[in-house]
Amino acid sequence: MALKVMGFAASLRQNSHNGKLFEVAASLLDAMEGVEVDRRSFAEFEMPLYNQDLQEEGFPEGAERMKAAVEAADALLLVTPEYNYSIPGNLKNALDWLSRYRPGPLRDKPLLLMSASPSMIGGNRGLWQTRIPLESMGAVVSPRMFGLSMAHQAFEDDGSLKSAELNEQLDGLLADFVEFARALTRA
Numbered sequence: 154m155a156l157k158v159m160g161f162a163a164s165l166r167q168n169s170h171n172g173k174l175f176e177v178a179a180s181l182l183d184a185m186e187g188v189e190v191d192r193r194s195f196a197e198f199e200m201p202l203y204n205q206d207l208q209e210e211g212f213p214e215g216a217e218r219m220k221a222a223v224e225a226a227d228a229l230l231l232v233t234p235e236y237n238y239s240i241p242g243n244l245k246n247a248l249d250w251l252s253r254y255r256p257g258p259l260r261d262k263p264l265l266l267m268s269a270s271p272s273m274i275g276g277n278r279g280l281w282q283t284r285i286p287l288e289s290m291g292a293v294v295s296p297r298m299f300g301l302s303m304a305h306q307a308f309e310d311d312g313s314l315k316s317a318e319l320n321e322q323l324d325g326l327l328a329d330f331v332e333f334a335r336a337l338t339r340a
């Protein structure tokens with residue numbers, strides 16, 4: 154049985170560096186035997202700011218779509234920008250909505266975090282912050298993360314990574330994550 158990996162980049166911007174990194178990772182996963190990738194866009198999960206009064210009227214469509222996509226997956230790939238050394242507010246808002254479902258859709262889901270940033274630090278400070286709500290919601294966040302620094306100079310025009318060495322590192326990290334996820338899900 155194939156391991157289903159659902160993922161998206163948490164940026165709404167055209168030409169997003171995180172979107173490009175997500176696509177490189179998704180293509181590497183596509184090439185692995187027994188792995189199916191469900192590519193999503195963050196835009197399809199758009200939802201209002203969390204408000205308990207709204208929740209009592211019913212969850213917004215974007216939250217319902219995100220919950221369904223998470224539930225249908227064996228494992229998750231989240232590629233997120235770092236905003237102000239932390240998790241982008243729109244991603245945190247989406248996680249806050251998801252956290253109100255019972256049972257929690259993220260519970261026991263293996264999850265790999267990655268980030269792309271034009272800085273030298275590659276979004277690593279934001280990744281550590283992003284782990285916190287995910288872990289509180291029961292996701293099994295891989296201890297290994299991937300931060301792409303100097304992201305504005307990292308890609309060829311066709312979207313591939315300029316550095317073959319980095320591409321190889323990413324491929325190895327993804328292969329290890331697939332093993333990690335299989336061990337947890339037996340998929």
Ligand SMILES: Cc1cc2nc3c(=O)[nH]c(=O)nc-3n(C[C@H](O)[C@H](O)[C@H](O)COP(=O)(O)O)c2cc1C
Nearest residue numbers: 164166169170171172234235236237238270271272
């Ligand atoms: C509100 C905001 C805060 C940001 N804070 C950081 C930061 O703390 N660290 C960082 O490396 N880049 C920061 N940046 C720059 C982003 O890394 C850069 O805009 C990046 O291209 C965003 O990802 P994207 O290309 O996938 O949209 C920030 C950008 C915005 C819009």
